[in-house]
Amino acid sequence: xxxxxxxxxxxxxxxxxxxxxxxxxxxxxxxxxxxxxxxxxxxxxxxxxxxxxxxxxxxxxxxxxxxxxxxxxxxxxxxxxxxxxxxxxxxxxxxxxxxxxxxxxxxxxxxxxxxxxxxxxxxxxxxxxxxxxxxxxxxxxxxxxxxxxxxxxxxxxxxxxxxxxxxxxxxxxxxxxxxxxxxxxxxxxxxxxxxxxxxxxxxxxxxxxxxxxxxxxxxxxxxxxxxxxxxxxxxxxxxxxxxxxxxxxxxxxxxxxxxxxxxxxx
Amino acid sequence: xxxxxxxxxxxxxxxxxxxxxxxxxxxxxxxxxxxxxxxxxxxxxxxxxxxxxxxxxxxxxxxxxxxxxxxxxxxxxxxxxxxxxxxxxxxxxxxxxxxxxxxxxxxxxxxxxxxxxxxxxxxxxxxxxxxxxxxxxxxxxxxxxxxxxxxxxxxxxxxxxxxxxxxxxxxxxxxxxxxxxxxxxxxxxxxxxxxxxxxxxxxxxxxxxxxxxxxxxxxxxxxxxxxxxxxxxxxxxxxxxxxxxxxxxxxxxxxxxxxxxxxxxxxxxxxxxxxxxxxxxxxxxxxxxx
Amino acid sequence: xxxxxxxxxxxxxxxxxxxxxxxxxxxxxxxxxxxxxxxxxxxxxxxxxxxxxxxxxxxxxxxxxxxxxxxxxxxxxxxxxxxxxxxxxxxxxxxxxxxxxxxxxxxxxxxxxxxxxxxxxxxxxxxxxxxxxxxxxxxxxxxxxxxxxxxxxxxxxxxxxxxxxxxxxxxxxxxxxxxxxxxxxxxxxxxxxxxxxxxxxxxxxxxxxxxxxxxxxxxxxxxxxxxxxxxxxxxxxxxxxxxxxxxxxxxxxxxxxxxxxxxxxxxxxxxxxxxxxxxxxxxxxxxxxxxxxxxxxxxxxxxxxxxxxxxxxxxxxxxxxxxxxxxxxxxxxxxxxxxxxxxxxx
Numbered sequence: 061x062x063x064x065x066x067x068x069x070x071x072x073x074x075x076x077x078x079x080x081x082x083x084x085x086x087x088x089x090x091x092x093x094x095x096x097x098x099x100x101x102x103x104x105x106x107x108x109x110x111x112x113x114x115x116x117x118x119x120x121x122x123x124x125x126x127x128x129x130x131x132x133x134x135x136x137x138x139x140x141x142x143x144x145x146x147x148x149x150x151x152x153x154x155x156x157x158x159x160x161x162x163x164x165x166x167x168x169x170x171x172x173x174x175x176x177x178x179x180x181x182x183x184x185x186x187x188x189x190x191x192x193x194x195x196x197x198x199x200x201x202x203x204x205x206x207x208x209x210x211x212x213x214x215x216x217x218x219x220x221x222x223x224x225x226x227x228x229x230x231x232x233x234x235x236x237x238x239x240x241x242x243x244x245x246x247x248x249x250x251x252x253x254x255x256x257x258x259x260x261x262x263x264x265x266x267x268x269x270x271x272x273x274x275x276x277x278x279x280x281x282x283x284x285x286x287x288x289x290x291x292x293x294x295x296x297x298x299x300x301x302x303x304x305x306x307x308x309x310x311x312x313x314x315x316x317x318x319x320x321x322x323x324x325x326x
Numbered sequence: 327x328x329x330x331x332x333x334x335x336x337x338x339x340x341x342x343x344x345x346x347x348x349x350x351x352x353x354x355x356x357x358x359x360x361x362x363x364x365x366x367x368x369x370x371x372x373x374x375x376x377x378x379x380x381x382x383x384x385x386x387x388x389x390x391x392x393x394x395x396x397x398x399x400x401x402x403x404x405x406x407x408x409x410x411x412x413x414x415x416x417x418x419x420x421x422x423x424x425x426x427x428x429x430x431x432x433x434x435x436x437x438x439x440x441x442x443x444x445x446x447x448x449x450x451x452x453x454x455x456x457x458x459x460x461x462x463x464x465x466x467x468x469x470x471x472x473x474x475x476x477x478x479x480x481x482x483x484x485x486x487x488x489x490x491x492x493x494x495x496x497x498x499x500x501x502x503x504x505x506x507x508x509x510x511x512x513x514x515x516x517x518x519x520x521x522x523x524x525x526x527x528x529x530x531x532x533x534x535x536x537x538x539x540x541x542x543x544x545x546x547x548x549x550x551x552x553x554x555x556x557x558x559x560x561x562x563x564x565x566x567x568x569x570x571x572x573x574x575x576x577x578x579x580x581x582x583x584x585x586x587x588x589x590x591x592x593x594x595x596x597x598x599x600x601x602x603x604x605x606x607x608x609x610x611x612x613x614x615x616x
Numbered sequence: 617x618x619x620x621x622x623x624x625x626x627x628x629x630x631x632x633x634x635x636x637x638x639x640x641x642x643x644x645x646x647x648x649x650x651x652x653x654x655x656x657x658x659x660x661x662x663x664x665x666x667x668x669x670x671x672x673x674x675x676x677x678x679x680x681x682x683x684x685x686x687x688x689x690x691x692x693x694x695x696x697x698x699x700x701x702x703x704x705x706x707x708x709x710x711x712x713x714x715x716x717x718x719x720x721x722x723x724x725x726x727x728x729x730x731x732x733x734x735x736x737x738x739x740x741x742x743x744x745x746x747x748x749x750x751x752x753x754x755x756x757x758x759x760x761x762x763x764x765x766x767x768x769x770x771x772x773x774x775x776x777x778x779x780x781x782x783x784x785x786x787x788x789x790x791x792x793x794x795x796x797x798x799x800x801x802x803x804x805x806x807x808x809x810x811x812x813x814x815x816x817x818x819x820x821x822x823x824x825x826x827x828x829x830x831x832x833x834x835x836x837x838x839x840x841x842x843x844x845x846x847x848x849x850x851x852x853x854x855x856x857x858x859x860x861x862x863x864x865x866x867x868x869x870x871x872x873x874x875x876x877x878x879x880x881x882x883x884x885x886x887x888x889x890x891x892x893x894x895x896x897x898x899x900x901x902x903x904x905x906x907x908x909x910x911x912x913x914x915x916x917x918x919x920x921x922x923x924x925x926x927x928x929x930x931x932x933x934x935x936x937x938x939x940x941x942x943x944x945x946x947x948x949x950x951x952x953x954x955x956x957x958x959x960x961x962x
Contacts (some may be wrong), residue, residue, distance in 0.1 A: 071413070079422075082425075082429045088440065088450055089440040101443065112947060129522070132473075144333040147330055147335075148334035149334055150330075160337075163345055163346060172539065177572065181569070182572070186353055187685065190684075204337065262433045286435075286826075287649070297436040300433065305428055448834060462775070550821070550822030551821065551960050553778075553961045567680035
């Protein structure tokens with residue numbers, strides 16, 4: 061305990077109203093995704109018409125496909141590159157390490173819009189047609205720095221002698237990498253991958269500036285559709301909320317269940 | 327060991343192309359003028375001079391003002407929440423943190439969009455007010471709406487930053503303080519608060535930076551003429567086509583932000599502590615987005 | 617592990633590449649809320665092609681995107697922008713042999729100043745700009761002031777203004793008694809100051825397509841809107857009406873053009889001709905509310921029993937000499953653009 065509670069009701073009230081503040085808009089959005097009419101304020105009976113419209117809309121389904129595929133591919137690439145770079149950095153001398161980190165952290169320190177226009181200028185200057193490929197490259201570009209920053213601290217805690225010992229015993233550097241170092245930092249790699257995936261899935265600003273050829277992700281689609289009242293956005297959002305909630309609950313609950321199993325076994 | 331060093335090489339090349347060159351291009355565009363679709367390399371500071379019009383400076387001022395208010399509100403409302411959450415039982419803490427985190431993972435556009443239907447003149451809030459017999463309020467397209475949207479989107483980052491530091495605080499220090507005769511308030515002001523400053527600093531970084539540069543929230547909740555610096559930049563690049571002026575504005579904004587960040591860093595004497603605040607654990611790093 | 621990674625990457629790449637390589641693709645760039653989307657599907661099925669349909673909010677945004685490297689086949693800009701595209705050689709001449717339905721276009725829309733020899737464009741929709749107002753809260757007397765009603769303190773904070781550079785300046789210039797196409801610096805400056813003052817004193821909200829649902833919902837009392845949107849919102853909310861000030865408005869025409877670097881010129885022509893066909897033109901005008909450019913369709917919907925019978929917003933007036941078609945001017949474009957940025961930034 062950091063300190064005794066001032067008044068009994070204060071914590072409950074404060075935390076409760078904060079949570080209410082956070083969730084009320086989301087709940088309203090969910091409720092009205094089932095509205096029988098197009099209104100976002102007048103309830104006209106329960107209906108799943110907006111969900112039907114969502115799944116029938118070619119644009120929306122295409123946007124979902126784009127978002128998911130870019131998120132998956134960019135996560136894979138950025139996690140891989142981020143991991144090997146972090147490992148390489150942990151073995152490099154201080155000057156190289158600090159310089160690389162300084163440059164690598166620029167997309168993190170810069171406001172998103174600056175990174176976005178930088179990339180847009182890059183593609184324009186080299187006459188690269190904007191579209192799926194440029195969006196993917198941009199996503200990889202902004203994800204790798206985060207992966208590196210997530211894994212680097214984990215590497216600091218490693219015992220450097222183990223990898224060296226493995227190589228003394230005849231392992232090739234690649235084997236030492238894959239079989240000794242990587243297993244030890246797996247939690248960091250997973251965390252990094254998770255961050256990269258979320259960054260990519262939710263991204264708007266950077267995607268908005270570097271896309272073209274009619275390629276849209278979910279965020280861009282919501283942005284363009286928000287001009288008119290469109291309960292299909294509510295439907296899409298509700299599905300996203302449900303998926304995220306389930307995912308987060310699983311991620312947090314499963315370790316606890318496994319802990320209980322282990323305790324039970326012991 | 328030396329073998330592993332070369333693993334950095336692929337990324338070195340990548341960085342040069344995708345991080346260094348874009349920044350150089352922004353600087354290049356900022357200091358040049360476009361001459362009829364062909365980029366003529368006439369160096370000029372005209373783009374910067376253009377920005378020093380009272381109207382544009384006011385845009386920058388307003389952005390800083392709203393970002394400051396958002397950050398302040400986030401601290402004032404967020405610190406108590408973080409404090410009380412850190413004081414609950416461990417199981418409750420996990421649950422509460424989970425509840426606070428879930429909205430953060432939802433797309434920012436979706437979260438902001440949901441407020442449009444609430445704050446609209448014929449939206450949810452006014453429908454409730456009318457049902458209660460009260461007169462409707464016109465909240466949409468106001469400073470209040472934009473600030474509300476920003477607080478809604480960014481306060482969770484502040485809460486989590488402060489919570490992380492509070493939760494890891496050495497409880498022995500608190501106990502020692504009581505043993506030496508200090509009361510609750512003294513302990514808080516002299517021990518807890520100072521030690522939690524790195525968390526506040528980290529939170530400020532995570533709230534102020536995106537708040538200054540966002541353009542979606544003002545666009546959705548402020549209307550087409552509500553221009554913050556992010557909107558101005560977006561407008562110059564997407565609609566007007568003045569990439570040179572837009573780049574200059576971006577540089578100015580980046581400088582201002584960097585200046586503010588350095589200022590906040592000075593508040594924290596121990597720089598290493600604040601690094602820990604930004605980089606701690608798994609989740610700490612990801613929050614510097616949107 | 618490695619195999620799984622490779623498999624996932626290949627899968628990803630395949631997914632992205634597969635849908636695009638099968639059919640011919642047509643890229644269309646149009647205004648938002650400007651088409652009945654079922655006709656796109658109909659076109660796709662008829663010719664077994666894929667249509668990539670992109671949206672823009674203003675002519676300026678369209679132009680900037682074009683310059684930024686995006687390429688399209690069919691674009692649907694407004695009069696003055698078409699004039700600019702022709703002057704800058706960014707669109708190609710149409711092959712009217714491939715556009716049999718062009719014969720059905722209204723005669724008064726052919727050969728206008730922006731495309732005097734009928735070479736580059738095929739009209740899509742036309743109309744003017746006016747004030748949509750709530751008959752219950754806005755008095756007729758106030759309207760008699762014309763565009764100046766926008767500065768009537770009674771309506772402070774209750775006005776929607778369209779976020780469009782040329783249209784904004786047209787309103788200011790007309791109310792000051794100048795031409796919407798003026799090149800006189802002092803007149804433009806006066807209009808700029810009028811807009812600055814308007815922005816500062818009347819607290820307008822600048823909108824584009826979001827004005828439609830907002831006016832239907834009755835959020836504000838007056839909106840500067842295009843005649844087509846006016847028709848639509850009036851059909852959804854009976855207490856609204858449309859008024860075009862006597863001191864003049866514009867007469868605009870949005871027309872289909874084919875970009876110089878279009879990938880699929882032949883298909884582009886088919887699309888244009890498809891849009892000009894009677895059935896498709898009818899579907900579009902019925903859904904969107906904008907005035908059709910096809911004579912037969914126009915006659916049908918404005919005639920007895922037609923969808924828009926009695927809607928005066930549907931038939932743009934052609935008898936006011938102060939109504940102008942926007943012209944493009946190389947010298948004023950930058951001035952206007954800079955002024956407008958300042959007005960919005962205030």
